[in-house]
Amino acid sequence: MSAPHTRPTQTPPERPTRGKRGTRRGGGFSWFTERYDRFVLPAPAFLLVVLLLVFPVAFTLYMSLHSWNGGLRPPEFVGLDNFARTLEDARFWGGVLRTGYFVGLAVGMQVVLGVAAALVFHRKFVGRGAARAFFLFPMIATPAAIALVWKMMFDPTLGVLSYLSQAVGGPPITWTSDPNLVIPALAMIDTWQWTPLVMLIVLAGLAALPHEPYEAARIDGAGELRVLFSITLPLLRPVVLTAAMFRLIDCIKTFDTIMIITAGGPGHSSEILNLYAFNQNLSFLNFGYGSALLVWLTLLVFGVAILLTIARRKGATSS
Amino acid sequence: MTSSDQPRRPRMRPRTVLRMIALYAILLILLLPAGFVFFWMVSSSLKQGVDIYTMPPKWLSFEPTLDNYERAFERTPFLRYAFNSAFIATASSLLGLAIGLPAAYTIARYNQKRLAVSLLTARLLPAVAFLVPFFILFTQVGLVGSYPALILAHLLVTFPLTVFIMVNFFEAVPSELYEAGEVDGAGKIGVFFRIALPLTKTGMVTSGILAFIFSWNDFKMALVLSNAETRTLPVAVYNFVHEASLEWGPMMAYATVITVPIIVLTLLAQKHIVTGMTMGSIK
Amino acid sequence: MRKATAPSRVIAVAGALAVLAAGCSQNGTGGPSVDVTGDFDWKRFDGTALSVYIPDTGQAEVLNSRLSEFEDLTGIEVEIETADVTSYRQNLPVRLTARADDFDVMATFPEVDGPQFSANGWYVPLDQYIEHESVTAPDYDIDDFGEGVRNAMTVDDETVTVLWEMQTDLVYYRKDLLREAGLDVPETFEEWEAAAAQIHDPSADMYGFALRGIPYQTTTPYSSFLYAHCGAWVEDGQAAINSPEAVDAYETYGRWGSEYGPPGITGFDWPVPSQQFAQGKVFAFLDVNLFVGDLEDPAESTVAGDIGYAPVPAGECGRAPFIGGWGYAINPFAQQADAAWYFIQWATSAEINLEMKLDGWPSPRTSAWDSEEFQANDPTPEFTEVVIESTELANAQMNPPVAPGVQAREIAGYVIHRSLEGLSRSELQEIADQQAEELQELIDAAP
Incomplete structure (x- = not known):
């Protein structure tokens, strides 16, 4: 089954004629379900979302307007004070900047490598299936377990990476202990883990590319590189944008790996906004302030999602 | 491909x-x-x-x-944790399917954009925001640490994924088939059960497998919401972090044992994973 | 679908308020209190089911192996849930915030948790049990815990926990290297630094001195620098982590780490100094007394048998080791508070302590250290002597006494962490001033 890279352009289904006599069977209840099947069928899903989301969302919004440390005293209303304090909090701004740095670096590398890998896997060669399965492992292996392996490989005492680097005459690699290198190191680990996803998405895109431009290029006698840069990559743009969008959204919310490997350190050098919010809530028990941070984080994720959706739409209409 | x-x-x-x-x-x-x-x-x-x-x-x-495996299995109730992981992952992916399938169907069939977006919020919200409220909520209703609490929490992972993937499969079915079913008197609900579902079995397997993997891998929810009885494997690794030592050997043994089933699953169901991950993302 | 948002909003707010209101209604502070009379009887709570939630700091193995004895003795059925220390520190407060009553015995590290837990009403005073003849065995003997340990179990003059371990800090060093260098065992900061400098030889992969580097963990070893340099975390309600004495201490800590420390020291987690020492890469390190077992085990350490133990260095204000540790406490929302105390007094009894001591555990009971069984079999008498001396001396606080403890620890630890970059005095002063301001905010925010 080949995965479509865009939804098959389908004429929107005709509005079903409601309560058509022919479909009306039996008594009241089945008449109801027949008539409102579009609401009845997704009702459990909708209820689930309400059940799972409403309390956490309400709790976070409520807490963000209060000051509470979890004790026996009730939360104290403080208005927008928590939000005002975030604006003066150097650690908050640091977290925002680090989020941008981490996400930019990680997603950038993933997209470049993912496209490159997709071009390789798009070719036919012996053992492609097995190689592709192997390439996918990092994406589906349990992050909490793999993070421990990375932690061990970066360990100052028993770190194999440091040994390998020194063996070829390089410096000792203690990146996760170096405030300047910790984010690149974590971005590298994220890239290790998620390049396969970008590869898969781009691979599906490659499979769905039209043949005509290639025919034309062949007639023109264009070289392979030229074809790559002037035909393949431009055509892939929407797909790459999609892949980048999904990675961006999830990357902002990265938690397990950073928590396990550095817990935000050394210092606060790898404390992205998500971790800072976690610390304020679960380590410091500042539920009010921590909730305000979560509100900002959520706004950031939604903002990015909306911007990228707009970008994608524009791309779709202009190409 | x-x-x-x-x-x-x-x-x-x-x-x-x-x-x-x-x-x-x-x-x-x-x-x-x-x-x-x-x-x-x-x-x-x-x-x-x-x-x-x-x-x-x-x-x-x-x-x-x-030795490391022996120590790991002796010191912790490994089988219990493995059962917990497998049970919670299975239950939450099946439940995710049961609830997600009808919604994915109507989204695909009636182009319900707004419903799709409202379900999508579940995927956008940062999981950290759920930890404390879920704990309080589940404590208040006496479910904290129980399987139902963990399964519900894991639905946050499995359910949106299922919907994402299944919408693609339901859309790929030519709408003439749905309409023909209705004309034949199957009824609208009947069309879903008798036409849509049988035609998308591959999709169900695909989304089921992926939901299982992501639930199996989840760390945050079980870290906060599980207790000794319901602890899952990714959290159990940390039993080997002590105040004065990190037991790397048993930790690596655990990490290996957690990862192996997933790797075997990938090898067996590579095609499903490829399709699922691609579709789960593109929407 | 749009219509549904209005009702859902109502449900949301109602739900949130209901939960918070439910929480606020049970406002009886102070938790459970003892209400029994008569002679002490181990079988008093026969048939009760008890749930224990504690971190495994290494003590759980002995505890589990003896648990059936407790169940036979009391008829109380116990279920123990353990977690690693890090996730325990995160999860326990969440459980208490949610007023979870599904566990009766909990654990606390008063040096860190004290201010916050007591402000939140999360401690059940234990004196009412300890002093109550009906619920405490006649041979329990609380005075067997030394004065320093008793202090470490107390918050605001109330005993809130009974420790199962006694942490203090000391210097671990390589006897063989010291001998080769022709030096006596150093006493003061100057002497230790001189020895470290002499032995330090990075080209031979040998470093002078290792310390912790991760901010929130550095306060523990640094406390012995701070107090020996005549500083303190807080003086008269004012954050003092930027005082000249504190900056002296940062300078020393930072110089040792940056000039004689192994590469990557700013990111050293708590076990790393001891691991590097076990690998024979480091001449000495200063840390808590929990590493001796692994370090003297030839399967885990290449330096077993060559290790010397010394008390923390002396400064202008003498030596300043600390005492702290994890202890058992009663969950303020416990359903079986009295039976919980039975478990605590059994788990901290002289008998269990002795067995733990013989297992290499730093017991907080004097009788365990003094026992013939232990003294006859002590594999490291020199270590024992140093630990006993340190705990008698203990005068440092390993953590700023400010709520929330973890945050205060992180604020102060940040300066210590940065000092390892080898900053100048004025740079350190600047960072210390910033952090002192933050710490002061916490102090002022306390109710």
Whole structure:
């Protein structure tokens, strides 16, 4: 089954004629379900979302307007004070900047490598299936377990990476202990883990590319590189944008790996906004302030999602 | 994944051979990082304590031992944790399917954008925001630490994924088939059960497998919401972090045991995972 | 679908308020209190089911192996849930916030948790049990815990926990290297630094001195620098982590770490200094007394048998070791508070302590250290002597006494962490001033 890279352009289904006599069977209840099947069928899903989301969302919004440390005293209303304090909090701004740095670096590398890998896997060669399965492992292996392996490989005492680097005459690699290198190191680990996803998405895109431009290029006698840069990559743009969008959204919310490997350190050098919010809530028990941070984080994720959706739409209409 | 016809069919000329060599060389570079991490995990799990710390590392020349596995399984109720992980992952992916399928169907069939977006919020919200409220909520209703609490929490992971993937499959069914079903008197609900579902079995397997994997992998929810009885494997690894020592050997043994089922699943169901991950993202 | 948002909003707010209101209604502070009379009887709570939630700091193995004895003795059925220390620190407060009553015995590290837990009403005073003849065995003997340990179990003059371990800090060093260098065992900061400098030889992969580097963990070893340099975390309600004495201490800590420390020291987690020492890469390190077992085990350490133990260095204000540790406490929302105390007094009894001591555990009971069984079999008498001396001396606080403890620890630890970059005095002063301001905010925010 080949995965479509865009939804098959389908004429929107005709509005079903409601309560058509022919479909009306039996008594009241089945008449109801027949008539409102579009609401009845997704009702459990909708209820689930309400059940799972409403309390956490309400709790976070409520807490963000209060000051509470979890004790026996009730939360104290403080208005927008928590939000005002975030604006003066150097650690908050640091977290925002680090989020941008981490996400930019990680997603950038993933997209470049993912496209490159997709071009390789798009070719036919012996053992492609097995190689592709192997390439996918990092994406589906349990992050909490793999993070421990990375932690061990970066360990100052028993770190194999440091040994390998020194063996070829390089410096000792203690990146996760170096405030300047910790984010690149974590971005590298994220890239290790998620390049396969970008590869898969781009691979599906490659499979769905039209043949005509290639025919034309062949007639023109264009070289392979030229074809790559002037035909393949431009055509892939929407797909790459999609892949980048999904990675961006999830990357902002990265938690397990950073928590396990550095817990935000050394210092606060790898404390992205998500971790800072976690610390304020679960380590410091500042539920009010921590909730305000979560509100900002959520706004950031939604903002990015909306911007990228707009970008994608524009791309779709202009190409 | 078979339509990779290149405009030029390569013939086996010397240049082509060279290019094949280059291709495999690039492939090797692409696969090396994944291979190395897994090699290091598995080999460390088979080493004695002293060998783990030895630098230069003993790549293959160490005396392999199963001590770490023995210690890991003796010190913790491994089977219980494995059962918890498998049970919670199975239940939350099945439940995700049961609830997600009808919603994905109507989204695909009636183009319900707004519903799709409202379900999508579940995917956008940061999981950290759920930890404390879920704990309080589940404590208040007396469910904290129980399977239902964890399964519900894991639905946050499995349910949106299922919907994402299944919408694609329901859309791929020609709408004439749905309409024909209705004309034949199957009824609208009947069309869903008798036409839509049987035609999308592959999709169900695909989304089921992926939901299972992501639930199996989840760390945050179980970290906060599970207790000794319901703890899952990813959290249990941390039993080997003590105040005065990190037991790397047993930790690597655990990491290996957690990862192996997932890897086997990938090998068995590669096609499903490829399709699912691609579709789960594109929407 | 749009219509549904209005009702859902109502449900949301109602739900949130209901939960918070439910929480606020049970406002009886102070938790459970003892209400029994008569002679002490181990079988008093026969048939009760008890749930224990504690971190495994290494003590759980002995505890589990003896648990059936407790069940036979009391008829109380016990279920123990353990977690690793890090996730325990995160999860326990969440459980208490949610007023979870599904566990009766909990654990606390008063040096860190004290201010916050007591402000939140999360401690059940234990004196009412300890002093109550009906619920405490006649041979329990609380005075067997030394004065320093008793202090470490107390918050605001109330005993809130009974420790199962006694942490203090000391210097671990390599006797063989010291001998080769022709030096006596150093006493003061100057002497230790001189020895470290002499032995330090990075080209031979040998470093002079290792310390912790991760901010929130550095306060523990640094406390012995701070107090020996005549500083303190807080003086008269004012954050004092930027005082000249504190900056002296940062300078020393930072110089040792940056000039004689192994590469990557700013990111050293708590076990790393001891691991590097076990690898024979480090001449000495200063840390808590929990590493001796592993370090003297030839399967885990290449330096077993060559290790010397010394009290923390002396400064202008003498030596300043600390005492702290994890202890058992009663969940303020417990359903079985009295039976919980039975478990605590059994788990901290002289008998269990002795067995733990013989197992290499740093017991907080004097009788365990003094026992013939232990003294006859002590594998490291020198270590024992140093630990006993340190605990008698203990005068440092390993953590700023400010709520929330973890945050205060992180604020102060940040300066210590940065000092390892080898900053100048004025740079350190600047960072210390910033952090002192933050710490002051916490102090002022306390109710």
